[in-house]
Every structure is written in structure tokens, then in C-alpha cells.
Amino acid sequence: MRRALIPHKGYGIGDDWVFYLLILIMLSPLLVMSTASAESGKNTQPIQIPNPSADLWREVRQRDAIAVGNSQVKSADSGVLINPYGDKWRNFRMTQLIPYGGYLLAGMLLLLIIFFIVRGRIKVVSGMSDKKLFRYSLYERTIHWCLAAIFLFLAFTGLILLFGRSLLIPIVGQEFFSLLASASKEGHNLFGPLFAVALVLVFFRFVRRNIYQKGDLTWLLKGGGLIGKGHVPSNFFNMGEKSMFWMLVLVGGVIVGSGLVLVFPVFGQGRVLMELSHVSHGITTLVMIVVIMGHIYIGSVGMEGALDGMTTGYCDLNWAKEHHEQWAELCEEQNEVIMEDEVSRLQGDTKANSMPSSLTQETGQ
Amino acid sequence: MIGELIDGPLWYFAFGVFVLGVIYRIISILRAGLKKDFSRPRAEGSAGALRTLFSRFIPRRDVATRGRLTVIAGYLFHLGLFALLIFAQPHVTFFSERITGFSWPALPYWAFIVSAELAFIGLLLLWLHRVLHPVTRLLSSIDDYVGIGLVFLVMLTGCLALAQAFEPLRLLHLFLAELLLIYFPFSNLMHAFTFAFSRAYTGATMARKGVNA
Amino acid sequence: MSYNFAKGIEVLDQQIDSRIEAYFSSCVHCGLCAEACLFYTETSDPRYTPIYKLEPMRRLWREKHTFWGKFLIKMGLSQPLKEQDFADWETLVYDSCTMCGRCSMVCPVGIDITYMIRKEREGFSAAGYTPVGLQEATKRALTIGSPMGVTLKTLKAALVHVEKSTGLKIPLDQSGADYMALFSSMEVVNFPEYIESVARIFAAANVSWTISSEAFEATNSGIQIGSHDAAKEIVSRVVIAAEALGVKYVISPECGHAYTAIRWEGPNLIGRAYKFEVIHILELLDQLQKEGRLQFTGKTDTPLTFHDPCQIVRRGGVIESPRTLLDSVSSGFVEMTDHGSMNWCCGGGGGVSANERAEDLRLKVFDRKKQQIESLGVTTMVTSCANCRIVLEEGIEDREMDVEVIGLTELLAEYLMDNSTPAA
Missing domain, CATH: 1.20.1050 (Glutathione S-transferase Yfyf (Class Pi); Chain A, domain 2)
Known part of the structure; x- marks a missing residue:
């Protein structure tokens, strides 16, 4: 199957860009707060009666800096008796990551519902036609859905691990939750490296079509046609989709990296590195879940004709003209438009006993 | 109480159905009979049978290219599954206690995990290919999907129980494995045994004609 | 044409031997057989998947010889094989299969699909669902x-x-x-x-x-x-x-x-x-x-290739002889990439060339042969089957190619070293 090679178009993910900004805005208090708490020392009241061991304990407690001592046990961080950041990290997780993360996810869900109520399903203005364009090969669809399935499983188990204690224990009780958490942890850890593999495959396959081009900025400035009527011309992937791709790759890279540090604690990682990895893993994954929620929305319910490409491999010509105009034109120029019943034949939907009509029209070619 | 059922009677029942079912299926294949071949052979059939039994593990050049996703994912899944099924420590313990009476060397833990990951990605890719490729979608029946589904669930629950700290998780895994054993002889999962027969029959017939198939 | 559905079912059932039982038990619907089949690769039509052509026989096996088959029929949850199935599958069994045997060579579990098609045709011919030409x-x-x-x-x-x-x-x-x-x-x-x-x-x-x-x-x-x-x-x-x-x-x-x-x-x-x-x-x-009883003199240096007739080479076992003989009279012999027991069918064997209804399909799938020839850049093709010859010539004409087809024995006779017979 040949396709127009250069700039293709995809289905609109553009709305995510507005939400990225929202996310950044929502995240900034988090960042501000964590840096603030890191910097502010505790205001301790000077003790009236000098404690003869104060100096000793001050050093042990290591309020000012981490001092490494000697220990018979030889392993990572074994010379550090008490890690001062541990408490800060724990507080961050309990009082900020979990609640704000929860608000973020709930907020995104709410936003999508409101968007759907207000804007409705974005229809193909000229209606679906009987002409199709070949959009995604079998390999591309396979690795996309592989990545998607693994991501969903990791998100599901990851959310159980993050929110379970606060949300699930009240419902299922402590004993069952410990079983659930153990299962989630094992599943999450096993499938993590598979996500890395799938991400690499997706990266190499789609990177060429995601290079930013002329026209992308215009698309962005017009809000991708998301706000208000009218569509904006775009290539195989529009600006929003390209940005989501790069976000997936870069943020995904951090997720994978931090995840690998966390799941293989046998390479001498110290506590601080583990804490940092955990924090980055937590924040980046929540960001990614929010973005993917938008991706899933627009690819299924949110837009008519969007899902077809990634399931059947073919998308509607009118849909392509409206959302990925330049790519659709390129395909038309190169005579790559396929009729609906030819697509049907290729899918094996014709009855067993009928001869394909296209064959009888074949000339020596 | 349910745990005792799963560890006890249900296990014996499932294992029994599996063993007797497999034997029954193989016997019915053999009983269908083969007419004698009166043509003069170029070579002995038995040598060809043995040859083809092993040569089909290596796909032909052009099919290996056209069907490379199936070949690669197929091997990832099968090799991963066999490694973990037969050589993972919890399984070695299980088999030696309940079936064989003797044990054998097990894989180190990290190798067990790697095998599991290869098996999972292989199975996931194979299932997606089955659903997305027009040929396999046309051919596939409920039997195929139930078989894949059960195998996946067994693998998944095994993974979930990896910490080996919660009885309910282990029992869930065992229970699903028992369902799989009961389902096995009446499905095309039987290919695990019958492939030897089909390869051998074809290999013998083709060798008699003087063709290395 | 008279149809006899009951006889068709009876004969079809009689064909199911150990081989066929083993084959149906082993098929996991991997679809690799399609990748070897001329009719699938040239049309991308999944119905031409070799094992799919065997659906009627598979369903009969299932309903008569398997647990689930028998059970579901009894429960009324599954339909037994109907006469319409014979009618529906006739074109798949006769028009889109030459019994060339490539599928049998690639099946990972070793199914000899070609053998099964041969047996399935017994049922179809007993039922009367066969092409008029045949x-x-x-x-x-x-x-x-x-x-x-x-x-x-x-x-x-x-x-x-x-x-x-x-x-x-x-x-x-x-x-x-x-x-x-x-x-x-x-x-x-x-x-x-x-x-x-x-x-x-x-x-x-x-x-x-x-x-x-x-x-x-x-x-x-x-x-x-x-x-x-x-x-x-x-x-x-x-x-x-x-x-x-x-x-x-x-x-x-x-x-x-x-x-x-x-x-x-x-x-x-x-x-x-x-x-x-x-x-x-x-x-x-x-x-x-x-x-030493047969001697040749001289060789042709024309670049040429050999089309392996399926029934003689892959299904017959006469693989080396044509090559040895060709080497004796030709210095420009080049093999196709897929040659010998994996060469591609001309598209007209197994009764397809006698079946007028299948002509369009046969000419379409000739593209594979065309591509094989063109990638070698030769304009002469030798073969050793008269049916292949006529089918190849028709395909060459349809695709407006400039390729000559020669019979091997004919070529050999040209270079015969003999003194007793006056030259033709």
C-alpha cells in the first residue's frame, strides 16, 4: 500500500495545547510550594538549657547538609543515618502530589465533559463519503494499540498505588487493599519496561511525520479550529498532534527513566535519587494521564471519523480534507483515493462467492 | 474453603481432564486411519517426518519477510512462555510437589522476569495482529479468542501474585490455570501436541516424493 | 447440472483421515499460509487465504468429530453445513486455487493444505458444485x-x-x-x-x-x-x-x-x-x-530462466533434473529468486485454466510471474509443462510483455549431438 510520503495529517489533538497551558499553570503552585518547603528551614526556638549532645544530634539529624559517616554495612547511603529530605518527600507526596494530582485528574475529566456538552461531537461538515485514504499501516496500528494497552494498564495500576490508600481503603478495607496494592505493584513493575519498548517503536515509526513545519504555528494561533467554527489547514499530523508526540517522547522519556531507576534499585541509587525519581515519576505520569485523557476523548467520542484511521487503517476523504487538508490534497494528486467497497474487499467483508468487481476492470498494467 | 477446593479436588479434576483429554484427542487422530500408499517412494517417510518436525521451526524466506510480525511475536511469546512455565522457581516447586516428584534447576529470578516480559509483549502483539489483520480476523473463531484470553489471564494473575505473599492471588492464578487445563483438550490449544503429528505426516508424504518440506 | 448435497456431505466426510484430523486440530489461524499463496499476495483479498478455502470441510469436521462441534449443534447454537456453503465456496475452491502447494511448504505446524483441497474437491464434485469448464x-x-x-x-x-x-x-x-x-x-x-x-x-x-x-x-x-x-x-x-x-x-x-x-x-x-x-x-x-547415452553439442548463451511447474517440482520431486539438463545446453541460465521447490505457480494449474469463469483472476495473479521475470531482466523462459506454457503465454500477451516461452525437451532436442537423424 503506498501513501503520500511527506506531511501527513492526523486527527485533531490540538485542544490538548490549551490544556497544556492549564496544566502548567496548575502545576506551578506545586513547584513553588515544594521549592519553598525545601528552602525554608524550620524556625527552631533556641533551647534555654544547653544540651551537651546538641552538636552530636545536630550532625546526626543533618539539618544543614548531608554528612556521610562510616558504617560497617557497605551499601548505597549506608553512611547516612537519617535523611532530612525523607520527611519533606513524604509530606510532598501526602499533602501535595496526591490531593493536587487528584484535582488535576478530576478537573480534566470535568473539562472534557463540559467541552462535550458545549461543543458536542465535532462532525465532518460535508458528511462522511464513500471515498477513503490509506492512513495507518498494520504495523503502525499494532504498535499504537500495544502502547495504548500497556499505558492504560500502567496508569490503572499506578493510580491504585497513588490514590488507593485515600480512596480505596475506605471502600474495600485494609486487608483487601494490601492484596490489591501488591498485585498492582507487581503488575506495574513488570509492564513498565514493556512501555519503554513500545515507546521506542512508536518514536521511530512516527518521528518523521512529527517534525514541525510551515503552517503549524498558524494552526496553533487559530486554536486548531477547536474554539469557534471553521477548520485550519494541516499536514498528516497537525500542530497539536505533533506537540503531543513530542510531549509523549520527552515526558515519556522521563517517566521511563525515573521508572527504571525505581524498579531496579540495585545499581547503587541513594535515597535522594530514589526520592527525586519518585517525584518526577509521579508528576510526569499525572501530566501524561491528563494529556492522554484528552487524546482518547478527541480520538473517539470527540470527533467523527477520527477513530477509523487507527482501527481500519483507512480514513474518510472528507474528514481528511477538513482536518488534514494538505495531506489529503497530496493523496488526491497521487491518485491514492480508494473507494469504500475496495476497502471492504481488502478487509475480507465480501461474501465468499462473489468475485471482486475491481478485477474485472483490470487492464494489463 | 474455596482455597481448599482450588488446591485440592479442582486441581485433580482439571489435571485429570487435561491428561485424559489430550490422550483422547491424540488417539482419535490416530484412529481416523490412513490409507496405505501404494506408490513407489523415492525415500523413506520416517526420515522426512523427523526432518520436517524440526525444519518448520525456521520459516521460509519470503513468508518470514511478509509475515515477520507473526514470526517475531510468535517466538517471543512461545519461548518466553516455555521458559517461565517450566523453569520459573515457583512452577518448578509446584510441578515437583504435585506431579513429578523430582525437581530441576530453575531460572534466576531476573531471567524469569525477562521471560515473562517477552511472553507478554509477544502475546499482546499477536492478539493485536489477529484483530487488526484482515486475514487473521477473517479466520479467527471464538476458540482462538478464548484460548488467547485464558492464557493471558493466567499469565497476568501469575504476574500479580509475584510477591508470593498473598494466598488469594496465588489461588486466583491457580484457579485460572485449572480452567485453562480443562479448556485445553477441546480447543486448538491442542496444537501444542498435535503440531508434531501434522508436521510429521506432511514431512513423511513429501519425503516419499523426494521433496524436503 | 444436477446437485446432490447429501452425497457431497457423505463423500466429504469419508475424506477425513488421520492427516486431516491432525491438520484441523493444529491450525491456530495464524494466517501465514496467505503470505505464500499467489492468489492472496496479488489481490490482498483475505478470502483467498488457503486454509479459508477449506472452511466447508473444517466445519464438517467440527460438527462430526469434535466435542464443541457436536455439543453446539445439539444445543441448536450452531448450524450444520448447508448446501449454500458448497455454492458459496465453489469459486474459492476451484477458481482461486491451483493446488500449487506453496501453502503446504510454509505452514508453521506443517499442514498440507494442498492435500486437503484435493480431498475437499472430492466432496464438491460429488455434490456437483464444480466449474462448468472442468x-x-x-x-x-x-x-x-x-x-x-x-x-x-x-x-x-x-x-x-x-x-x-x-x-x-x-x-x-x-x-x-x-x-x-x-x-x-x-x-x-x-x-x-x-x-x-x-x-x-x-x-x-x-x-x-x-x-x-x-x-x-x-x-x-x-x-x-x-x-x-x-x-x-x-x-x-x-x-x-x-x-x-x-x-x-x-x-x-x-x-x-x-x-x-x-x-x-x-x-x-x-x-x-x-x-x-x-x-x-x-x-x-x-x-x-x-x-552417456544422450549427448549434447553446443550451448545457447541467451539469458534465460526456468519456471518450475508446481506438480513436477514441488509436488512431484523432480527438482534437480531440469536444472542439470538446462546447464548442459545453456550458459546463460539464471534462477529466479524464488526457484525450485518455492517457485511461484503460473496461476493456471489444478483446473483453473479450463475454467473460463476464473480467467480474470488468473490473468491478474500473473503479475507475480511478471515481476519474477522482470526482476531478472530476461526475455526467455523455459518450462516443462504444456499447461504452464499456454498459461504463461496468455499472461505475457495480456501484460504486453516481450518474453518467449520454450519447452525444455524441445530446447534439449535442438542441441542434440546426433549423426543418424537428418535435422528437422
Whole structure:
């Protein structure tokens, strides 16, 4: 199957860009707060009666800096008796990551519902036609859905691990939750490296079509046609989709990296590195879940004709003209438009006993 | 109480159905009979049978290219599954206690995990290919999907129980494995045994004609 | 045409032996057979997946020989095989399959799909769901003696022509000769050069041979349509004549399915071993050359390639002889990338070329052969099956290519080193 090679178009993910900004805005208090708490020392009241061991304990407690001592046990961080950041990290997780993360996810869900109520399903203005364009090969669809399935499983188990204690224990009780958490942890850890593999495959396959081009900025400035009527011309992937791709790759890279540090604690990682990895893993994954929620929305319910490409491999010509105009034109120029019943034949939907009509029209070619 | 059922009677029942079912299926294949071949052979059939039994593990050049996703994912899944099924420590313990009476060397833990990951990605890719490729979608029946589904669930629950700290998780895994054993002889999962027969029959017939198939 | 659904089911069920039971038990629907099938690769139509062509037989196996099949039928949750299924599958079984055997070579669990198609056709022909062209060819074969209607008179006329141009006498009904030669109707009608070449070669090699006026036809349309009775009748004529003449060998000519019929299926059709041996013409020529009885002089340096007839090479086992012989008379022989036992079918075997309804499909799938030839850049193709020859020539004409097709025996005869016979 040949396709127009250069700039293709995809289905609109553009709305995510507005939400990225929202996310950044929502995240900034988090960042501000964590840096603030890191910097502010505790205001301790000077003790009236000098404690003869104060100096000793001050050093042990290591309020000012981490001092490494000697220990018979030889392993990572074994010379550090008490890690001062541990408490800060724990507080961050309990009082900020979990609640704000929860608000973020709930907020995104709410936003999508409101968007759907207000804007409705974005229809193909000229209606679906009987002409199709070949959009995604079998390999591309396979690795996309592989990545998607693994991501969903990791998100599901990851959310159980993050929110379970606060949300699930009240419902299922402590004993069952410990079983659930153990299962989630094992599943999450096993499938993590598979996500890395799938991400690499997706990266190499789609990177060429995601290079930013002329026209992308215009698309962005017009809000991708998301706000208000009218569509904006775009290539195989529009600006929003390209940005989501790069976000997936870069943020995904951090997720994978931090995840690998966390799941293989046998390479001498110290506590601080583990804490940092955990924090980055937590924040980046929540960001990614929010973005993917938008991706899933627009690819299924949110837009008519969007899902077809990634399931059947073919998308509607009118849909392509409206959302990925330049790519659709390129395909038309190169005579790559396929009729609906030819697509049907290729899918094996014709009855067993009928001869394909296209064959009888074949000339020596 | 349910745990005792799963560890006890249900296990014996499932294992029994599996063993007797497999034997029954193989016997019915053999009983269908083969007419004698009166043509003069170029070579002995038995040598060809043995040859083809092993040569089909290596796909032909052009099919290996056209069907490379199936070949690669197929091997990832099968090799991963066999490694973990037969050589993972919890399984070695299980088999030696309940079936064989003797044990054998097990894989180190990290190798067990790697095998599991290869098996999972292989199975996931194979299932997606089955659903997305027009040929396999046309051919596939409920039997195929139930078989894949059960195998996946067994693998998944095994993974979930990896910490080996919660009885309910282990029992869930065992229970699903028992369902799989009961389902096995009446499905095309039987290919695990019958492939030897089909390869051998074809290999013998083709060798008699003087063709290395 | 009369249909007999009940008979079709009965015959189809009788075909299910250990091999077929093992095969259906092992198929996991991986779809790799499609990647080897000419009809799938050139049309991308998933219905041409080889194992899919066997659906009617699979469903019968399932409903009669498996637990779930029997159970679901009894529960009324599954439908038994219907007459409409025969009607629906006729084109898949006859138009889009030449029984070329490529699928059987690649199945990971070793299923011989080709064998199963052959057996499935038994059911279809008993039910009456076969292509009109094949039915008529078989009728002619049974009543006249040749699927193309070639009579003894036609053959004798051709022989007279050969005798005139070679100056040789063609031995007819010679009792006690070593070899009895068969010919396919296609050769007699379209490529009589084959008969002439054989006559000259046998004279030069001093071969004791004969033709039987009772049974000279090699083609067996019973094999193609899938009728055990017709196939048996046609083979029996050859066996009776050969055993009556007391020959040591019967020579199968340059015709694909003829070889399969007489060499591999024949004894099983009549239920006993022959009192003679079957040898393919190429095997014989190879043997004669090795014995020094057949010598060639000169070689052609034209770049050429060889199209392997499926039934002779992959399904017949005559793989090396054509190559050894070609090397003796050609210095520019290049193999196709997929050659020998994995070469691609011409698209017209197994009865497809006798089936007018399948013509468009057959011409379409010729693209594969076209691509094989073009990637080599040759304009000459040698083959050793008269049916392949005509099908290839039709494909070449349809695709407006400039390629010449030559018969191997004919080519060999051109380079015969012989002093006794005046040149043709």
C-alpha cells in the first residue's frame, strides 16, 4: 500500500495545547510550594538549657547538609543515618502530589465533559463519503494499540498505588487493599519496561511525520479550529498532534527513566535519587494521564471519523480534507483515493462467492 | 474453603481432564486411519517426518519477510512462555510437589522476569495482529479468542501474585490455570501436541516424493 | 447440472483421515499460509487465504468429530453445513486455487493444505458444485479419452507429421518395449514439437519405446475436478495398456498434473502397485545423459530462466533434473529468486485454466510471474509443462510483455549431438 510520503495529517489533538497551558499553570503552585518547603528551614526556638549532645544530634539529624559517616554495612547511603529530605518527600507526596494530582485528574475529566456538552461531537461538515485514504499501516496500528494497552494498564495500576490508600481503603478495607496494592505493584513493575519498548517503536515509526513545519504555528494561533467554527489547514499530523508526540517522547522519556531507576534499585541509587525519581515519576505520569485523557476523548467520542484511521487503517476523504487538508490534497494528486467497497474487499467483508468487481476492470498494467 | 477446593479436588479434576483429554484427542487422530500408499517412494517417510518436525521451526524466506510480525511475536511469546512455565522457581516447586516428584534447576529470578516480559509483549502483539489483520480476523473463531484470553489471564494473575505473599492471588492464578487445563483438550490449544503429528505426516508424504518440506 | 448435497456431505466426510484430523486440530489461524499463496499476495483479498478455502470441510469436521462441534449443534447454537456453503465456496475452491502447494511448504505446524483441497474437491464434485469448464473437460476425458477431445485419429495425424519431418518411425503398440510414452492433449494440439523432440532424442539415445493406441493421454481431469471415480478410470486405461504391452516404464510427459496423477495418486486410485515404474521425461533424459547415452553439442548463451511447474517440482520431486539438463545446453541460465521447490505457480494449474469463469483472476495473479521475470531482466523462459506454457503465454500477451516461452525437451532436442537423424 503506498501513501503520500511527506506531511501527513492526523486527527485533531490540538485542544490538548490549551490544556497544556492549564496544566502548567496548575502545576506551578506545586513547584513553588515544594521549592519553598525545601528552602525554608524550620524556625527552631533556641533551647534555654544547653544540651551537651546538641552538636552530636545536630550532625546526626543533618539539618544543614548531608554528612556521610562510616558504617560497617557497605551499601548505597549506608553512611547516612537519617535523611532530612525523607520527611519533606513524604509530606510532598501526602499533602501535595496526591490531593493536587487528584484535582488535576478530576478537573480534566470535568473539562472534557463540559467541552462535550458545549461543543458536542465535532462532525465532518460535508458528511462522511464513500471515498477513503490509506492512513495507518498494520504495523503502525499494532504498535499504537500495544502502547495504548500497556499505558492504560500502567496508569490503572499506578493510580491504585497513588490514590488507593485515600480512596480505596475506605471502600474495600485494609486487608483487601494490601492484596490489591501488591498485585498492582507487581503488575506495574513488570509492564513498565514493556512501555519503554513500545515507546521506542512508536518514536521511530512516527518521528518523521512529527517534525514541525510551515503552517503549524498558524494552526496553533487559530486554536486548531477547536474554539469557534471553521477548520485550519494541516499536514498528516497537525500542530497539536505533533506537540503531543513530542510531549509523549520527552515526558515519556522521563517517566521511563525515573521508572527504571525505581524498579531496579540495585545499581547503587541513594535515597535522594530514589526520592527525586519518585517525584518526577509521579508528576510526569499525572501530566501524561491528563494529556492522554484528552487524546482518547478527541480520538473517539470527540470527533467523527477520527477513530477509523487507527482501527481500519483507512480514513474518510472528507474528514481528511477538513482536518488534514494538505495531506489529503497530496493523496488526491497521487491518485491514492480508494473507494469504500475496495476497502471492504481488502478487509475480507465480501461474501465468499462473489468475485471482486475491481478485477474485472483490470487492464494489463 | 474455596482455597481448599482450588488446591485440592479442582486441581485433580482439571489435571485429570487435561491428561485424559489430550490422550483422547491424540488417539482419535490416530484412529481416523490412513490409507496405505501404494506408490513407489523415492525415500523413506520416517526420515522426512523427523526432518520436517524440526525444519518448520525456521520459516521460509519470503513468508518470514511478509509475515515477520507473526514470526517475531510468535517466538517471543512461545519461548518466553516455555521458559517461565517450566523453569520459573515457583512452577518448578509446584510441578515437583504435585506431579513429578523430582525437581530441576530453575531460572534466576531476573531471567524469569525477562521471560515473562517477552511472553507478554509477544502475546499482546499477536492478539493485536489477529484483530487488526484482515486475514487473521477473517479466520479467527471464538476458540482462538478464548484460548488467547485464558492464557493471558493466567499469565497476568501469575504476574500479580509475584510477591508470593498473598494466598488469594496465588489461588486466583491457580484457579485460572485449572480452567485453562480443562479448556485445553477441546480447543486448538491442542496444537501444542498435535503440531508434531501434522508436521510429521506432511514431512513423511513429501519425503516419499523426494521433496524436503 | 444436477446437485446432490447429501452425497457431497457423505463423500466429504469419508475424506477425513488421520492427516486431516491432525491438520484441523493444529491450525491456530495464524494466517501465514496467505503470505505464500499467489492468489492472496496479488489481490490482498483475505478470502483467498488457503486454509479459508477449506472452511466447508473444517466445519464438517467440527460438527462430526469434535466435542464443541457436536455439543453446539445439539444445543441448536450452531448450524450444520448447508448446501449454500458448497455454492458459496465453489469459486474459492476451484477458481482461486491451483493446488500449487506453496501453502503446504510454509505452514508453521506443517499442514498440507494442498492435500486437503484435493480431498475437499472430492466432496464438491460429488455434490456437483464444480466449474462448468472442468465438468465438460472431464466428460470429454471419460467419453472421448481426452479433455480437449483429442482422438486417436488426431494423434495419428500428428505422428505422421513427426515421422515426415524427422524421417523416423514412431513405434505404435510395440509389445515388450522398455518405455511407453504418454502425451498430454495440450502437447498434441498446441506443442507437437514435443513429440518430435522426444522421437529424435530417443532415436539418438537408442531408447526402446512405444505409444499405446489404447491409452496415450496423460492428463487426468479427474484429479483436477476431484473425482476419485473419474481419476481412477482415466488412470486405469494407462495401467491396463502398459501392463498389456509389458513395458518396464511409463513416461510422464511435460504436463504437471499428469505426473501427480500417474506417479503419486495412480496406484492409490486403483488400490495396488503397478507392474511397471513411472518416470518423468526429464528424469529419463537426465538419466540417459548421466549414462552417456544422450549427448549434447553446443550451448545457447541467451539469458534465460526456468519456471518450475508446481506438480513436477514441488509436488512431484523432480527438482534437480531440469536444472542439470538446462546447464548442459545453456550458459546463460539464471534462477529466479524464488526457484525450485518455492517457485511461484503460473496461476493456471489444478483446473483453473479450463475454467473460463476464473480467467480474470488468473490473468491478474500473473503479475507475480511478471515481476519474477522482470526482476531478472530476461526475455526467455523455459518450462516443462504444456499447461504452464499456454498459461504463461496468455499472461505475457495480456501484460504486453516481450518474453518467449520454450519447452525444455524441445530446447534439449535442438542441441542434440546426433549423426543418424537428418535435422528437422
